[in-house]
Amino acid sequence: MEKFLAKAKSSSRVLNALSGSDKNRILKEMADALRSNTMNLIEANALDMADGEKNNLSSALMDRLLLDEARIEGMAVAVEEIAALKDPVGRILDGWVTEDGLNMQKVSIPIGVIGIIYESRPNVTSDTAALCFKSSNVCILKGGKEAQNSNKAIADVLQAVLERNNLPKEMISLIPDASREGVDKLIKMDKYVDLIIPRGGEGLIKHVSANATVSVVKHDKGQCHTYIDRDAKLDNAIAIAINAKCQRPGVCNAMETLLVDSAIAKDALPKIKSAFDEYHTELKGCVETQAIIDVENATEEDFDTEYLANILNIKVVDGVEGAIEHIVRFTSGHSEAIITENITSAELFLNSIDAAALYVNASTRFTDGGAFGFGAEVGISTNKLHARGPMGIEGLTTYKFKIYGSGQTRG
């Protein structure tokens, strides 16, 4: 592992020296190579699909795992779109002259070597590799075991393009030892690795945070709330709540708990229930909710659960202060929304809650790189530092100061 990481680190300098046009040309070659290897990729994927069947993966997981011609074309297009992004490195972020006459330039640079741990779809392999390459970062990829053949085949295609361009193939690698022990080694190799991005289950992320000596940007769970205030337009509010829960329940920016102002609960809750009933949402409620509509009981544990499914907690709260109190307690710092026409309640909500994204009168589902206008994204960071919320390609850069003097010494 250490030998491999030393190579990865040294390839970082080679990558850093590539011009933007070289990077874009190579990315386009990668997109073409994915297309021309469609049959190989489908063959490798078939092995994973067969294993998945043997291991009784759910049909949802099997669908995520599947590669077909259309999906491989989608992967190629994604790589081309990443090539088309503005180069995030070499930008002068700030500049000034100091009192001593030093010319300061704060310049964006790649982070260096990034380890990314993910589960889910094989296209993440090519997306992430392209995002890292575009931002001049060496990536070490650790995908899910269930997609190992697909991921290996995709990495082989990308590495072949690197080698054809006389570049070290370590610029884009799968982790050589994908076992738990291998990952545990990787996250302690701060001599070679500059950042670890764990995406996935809570257990994985806790383990990585607790054991890494490398900096970690977590992509953790979203315990997202929507609060319907007494001053909300109710139709508006229900449409937003339905969207936040039902449009795609399995994602981190979906709502898990709906908070309803006690001042309107009696009128609003029956309407809310009938709207969610149309979407076959399983509703759970606090005692006050249960006094108004017929739903299951929501426990403290429920209020702390990211369902990733079409299940919703409902809680009656005392106005915006009550909503804030509940959210401060249960938020995972991802996305929170208030629906209100009242500017004071809105601002109190925005200022009192610490989360990556705070919405007034919109669905929490908008928290992603595309909707924010960042272009392709690495994921959605639940870190408080470095990158917060949607982590676009700029999140894969850091900076250094270039300082031009004319003989200055310190007095």
Add this chain to the structure above:
Amino acid sequence: MEKFLAKAKSSSRVLNALSGSDKNRILKEMADALRSNTMNLIEANALDMADGEKNNLSSALMDRLLLDEARIEGMAVAVEEIAALKDPVGRILDGWVTEDGLNMQKVSIPIGVIGIIYESRPNVTSDTAALCFKSSNVCILKGGKEAQNSNKAIADVLQAVLERNNLPKEMISLIPDASREGVDKLIKMDKYVDLIIPRGGEGLIKHVSANATVSVVKHDKGQCHTYIDRDAKLDNAIAIAINAKCQRPGVCNAMETLLVDSAIAKDALPKIKSAFDEYHTELKGCVETQAIIDVENATEEDFDTEYLANILNIKVVDGVEGAIEHIVRFTSGHSEAIITENITSAELFLNSIDAAALYVNASTRFTDGGAFGFGAEVGISTNKLHARGPMGIEGLTTYKFKIYGSGQTRG
């Protein structure tokens, strides 16, 4: 510890709600309180000084430990200067309208609860507390054992001002358990603590990085180099090198190794030696250096040592490429300098080395918040992410997105 941290975290919301003018008024009260408690502080400090004498602290350490009237006045003035800084929270860092018509505001906010571990002078206690308070961060301070009575007295003065203003005293606290075990608990309390800043010895920083689950911004060592290129003005170069080494050898931005281009070594090294001899610098050199001037041998280990003393390694290298090769191997990512009139060599140096601050024709001694124009500083970060280099008050903030919609749902 957990009870205390829960209080600290909840006091974070109270602090966050204070207006800028309230914060400044309270900071000024703190400055006045330091002044009016001068005698108490000196008495407490006398206990530390007596312990220091008993424990045979070096005279340099004893001098750093000492509090007298002038130094306490300096602490009060520093707090007033921090009050006068622009409020770093609540700034709109960016703003735009998305394709969906969402009004996006990226707003600076405090990080939350920050644990700071430091050794050195007692004034760091009031400086750091004021910087955190000004940026609406709760701080948990862990100073050096040798200054425990002084630090306690300073914290008492600041907490009395908080209480007089009906604010929870946990906003500014010393760690309740200052033992190794106490620190080990603190750095794992990610439920309550948002950031740990360790300043001090390599051992401390390695231990914190390896064991923290909280995010860490390290303030680690500076293994700084200056390279004299064949195209340097030699007088210029020598003046800069002398400044980088001798003006204050005990600090992290002082030079540890001087690299000299082989093309000029024969002419330059004797002049360099006689300049450093005037400053009584202990010189060590590589074999090529020793062939030209009479100095001790510099080992591989020497090239990897932060002396924090008036000792200097000299190495002859093959031009800028040789200098880059050596620096890439030994840099701690702090500050590196090239002295040259050649623009191509300068740019190659700036672009090839990854460090917080890269200088052309200036002394590495300029790497600090004051010289950069950031005002007061928390320290000099050797982290690659979040804050890099001098960490000013802005380094104590993060951001969130406030998003104003008008009923948007995701399509």
